[in-house]
Amino acid sequence: MRAIVTTRNGDVDVLKVETRPDPVPGKGEVLVRVKAAGLNFADILARQGLYPDGPPKPCVMGYEVSGIVEAAGDGVDRSWSGQSVVALTRFGGQAELIAVPLTQIFEKPEQLTFEQGAAIPVNYLTAWALLVTMGGLKKDEAVLIHNAGGGVGLAALDIAKHIGAMTYGTASVSKHEFLKARGLDHAIDYRGQDWLPVLMQLTGNRGVELVIDPLGGSSWKQSYRALRTTGRMGVFGMSTASASGIRGKLRALKALAQTPRFHPLALMNRNRGVFGLNLGHMWDEGEKVVSWTGEIVRGIHEGWIKPHVDRAFPFDQITDAHRYIEARKNIGKVVLVP
Template identity: 30%
Template sequence: MSAAPANMTAIEIIQWGGPEVLQACRRTTPQPGPGEVLIKVAAAGVNRPDVMQRKGLYPPPPGASDIPGLEIAGEIVALGDGVGVPAVGSWVCALVTGGGYAEYCSAAAALCLPIPKGLGPVEAAAVPETFFTVWTNVFERGGLRAGESVLVHGGGSGIGTTAIQLARVFGATVFVTAGSAEKCRFCERLGARAINYREEDFVDRIQTLTEGKGVNLILDMIGGPYLQRNLSCLAVDGRLVVIAVQGGAKAEINLLPIFLNRLTLTGSTLRPRSVNEKAAIANALRQNVWPLLESGQVKPVVYANYPLVEASEAHSLMESGRHVGKIVLSVV
């Protein structure tokens, strides 16, 4: 049984709309189901899918909480049936399907990872969503290898800053696009070659920087408007991985570059995947990435930290595009 109180403070979406529709409320504290743990949340990450959910464009999968929030860090206070590890009292960060903007949140035990040594809860809460996403899309689906090159769109985002660091530490050359000189400078400090897409054509710039060869992999969040241009940036046997459609989901393209250069177009989304699928990613992160976080070779970039009850302000910042890296809500 849980030692948590019967009720908790949470942030709910009272209707579809702007940041102001995020309102503090009192909810029944969840209880962990079989294979789950209950976490007393210390901090929760804010992500673009939360904004989409708030607007009514990204509904929770069946059975998930309607409370937004896809990543948390905190202390385990109760175990569901069949859970022995992690134990009560363990401090973890976890990927969840919803419910993160709250004082308590249930999570699959298999998706809980120990907070890396040297990180506090705020930094740890900025890890799961972006690191799970980057690992599965850049290294598993995208197959990035040492000596290859990758172009990451949105280099200043949480996904972007994570992808830069991981690709670099695993031996790849990294190019990014970003929308301001400040963001470009930050990405360059992380080890990327940055292209200000507001001032330069990224296709021309990539061709120049790679001496006409193109890049081996592209991680794209824009979608339709960038599709043909992305294909023009790829080297022979290049791979394009699309993980979001912020610019739109549809495009009309010329298929010839795919045939002629043996290109691969793929994509994925994380939230609806099964616990077993996500657990495999968690295990890969524990083995390949956690040592890098604990040694300081890779570090989450936290731009701003708001109290939970100021979730609407956090969403306003995210939609402004001013931030670099992650935005986090502190619950305690």
């Protein structure tokens, strides 16, 4: 089979399409013929050498795929063969074939294309955990979604709209029109100006009940300031560090140095909460993930979850796909097709 290999840390030229042996499904696994694989920000950071959770290189990245079950391992009902599925994969998804435990797959809803199917797991599970499970977002509360035009951002917007929250989102100005059409109440430019005074003005100086912040460093300090009483801040990434080579290392160090510390007594006295989420550290909590997936699939059937695929790149154009995300060109999901 062909697979996308990150051969070592570096710029996009370290990405190669190589031939690897076909995987064989083990006990409790199915073999999926991949139709589309999600490309995530984590894959970019891993290539840059800034993603500690990644496998040792050379490696095949890929946290999610959609495709057709081609074979079933021992202990798996043969009726799975031929079914269209979506799967969470602990790496290896950016390949023509992958063996996945049955516990990590679900049937692809018929109304989704394979490309849309591959846009579901990482973005929507992350957004669900941030907004619903940990963020406890309620109707009529206000939420600030940073990088609202990204994959997780758009997923969060779908969920926040369904809850009935007032939505604020930061994004590059070129993405504002799209976001408003998707239902974002207030789009804020955060690259050409200081976004905090704008948000405070929009909220009558009260701030918001929930902020989700994947930027890291000094952004977490600002986001904390944006909280209204009983407000919660969910942190889940460090996009500000993204860059290849020494520049990335320096940016990561700067972000770490600027990371604020939150004292429990201050949180108590200000009626605020801070929490973190790393979906990649949830592999031992399969039951929770399955239950969130059930809610997301319900949302697809009811029509309030609408995965948006910006572009599908063939495997051979993997360098263009990485560059596209690094240049912030994507609105929503980028997928790879074999």
